[in-house]
Amino acid sequence: MIVDRQGRRFRNLRVSLTAACNYACTYCVPNGKRLVAAQDELSADALVRGVAYLIEAAGIERLRITGGEPLISPKFDDFLSQVARLDLDDISLTSNGQLLSRKLPVLLDNGLRRLNVSLDTLDAERFRGIARGGDLATVLRGLDEAAAAGMKIKVNMVPLHGHNHDQVLPLLDYCLERGFELRFIELMRMGHLARDANGFQQQFFGLDDLLALIAERHTYVQASAPLDATAQRYEIPGRGFFGVIANESVPFCRTCSRLRLSSTGWLHGCLSSSNRHYIGDLLDKPRHEAFPALQRLLVRALGDKQEVAFSGGATIMKIIGG
Structure with a gap:
């Protein structure tokens, strides 16, 4: 097991099946062009081998399938059916939900019961303005159908000052009424926002702003969360829970256990580092050849993690998964 001097190790793996997305959200893709699949994306079989190797070499316990938008990937069904048979404590999915109704039988047939859906507004016109794609209804x-099928659902919202911060309370009430847990995600200084400090500050709507707004309508108390959780979690007694992934306001780097594998075979140990480590060429090698090299790369990836706080990064989030 690989552990750094702060006692951190990799427990949670996020695999980006594809960089392609059917949205072009304003906070992710500033030019409005939808991201497309890379020409050198790995096959489902290769990505599954990568997950299996990382379970053994790094001690990965939990897997989250991400994108781009994973449900548009032609290898999604095959990948899910294979990783569902691996020795993992939990498998979950992050999606924009546009294809959720269509793919729900596949998710259920393969035992996936946890789902995060990105949703930044309940206003259809505002939805089109932010996502630049898709249909809110x-x-x-899809969320209603997934809930009826017994799935545990979290909704992810990126609140943006001047764009959708007035949707914080409507979305929170929507989630509380349905038993969903709403996660507010502070805007991250990644991609174009890492280079545009003024644009970042103008849009940033952080933890203090969120809690002050929620307090206008609800009484809440802080709730417990796992040691390596990214979210500050709160309970509205008798109603439900919400969380804030406060990467700027309350950094969680000291306890981060996340590792990311891109669709093109690159390991990313930290969102705030431009370093990446290629394992695609190891996945066709026998285990006894691949493992020593993989473990060396994992040491480097763990060393990329920030000591205290996220400091921004040039990498586009959609390429390596949320």
């Missing part, structure tokens, strides 16, 4: 229908 389709997403909401």
Whole structure:
């Protein structure tokens, strides 16, 4: 097991099946162009081998399938059916929900019961303005169907000052009424926002702003969360829970256990580092050849983690998964 001097190790793996997305959200893709699949994306079989190797070499316990938008990937069904048979404590999915209704039988047949859906507004016109793609009613229908099938659902919202911060309370009430846990994600200084300090500050709507706004309507108390959790978690007694992934306001780097594998075979140990480590060429090698090299790369990836706080990064989040 690989552990750094702060006692951190990799427990949680996020695998980006594809960089392609059917949205072009303003906080992710500033030019409005949808991201497309890379020409050198790995096959489902290769990515599954990568997950299996990382379970053994790094002690990965939990897997989250991400993108881009994973449900548009032609290898999604095959990948899920294979990783569902691996020795993992938990498998979950992050999606924009646009294809959720269509893919729900596949998720259920393979035992996936936890789902995060990105949703930044309940206003259809605002939805089109932020996502620059998709249809709000389709997403909401998919959420209702997933909930009826017994899935545990979290909704992810990126509140942006001047764009959708007035949707904080409507979305929170929507989630409380349905038993969903809403996660507010502070805007991250990544991609174009790492280079545009003024644009970042103008849009940033952080933990203090969120809690002050929520307090206007609800009484809440802080709730417990796992040691390596990214979210500050709160309970509204008798109603439900919400969380804030406060990467700027309350950094969680000291306890981070996350590792990311891109669709093109690169390991990313930290969102705030431009370093990446290629394992695609190891995945066709026998275990006894691949493992020594993989373990060396994992040591480097763990060493990329920030000591205290996120400091921004040039990498586009959609390429390596949320």
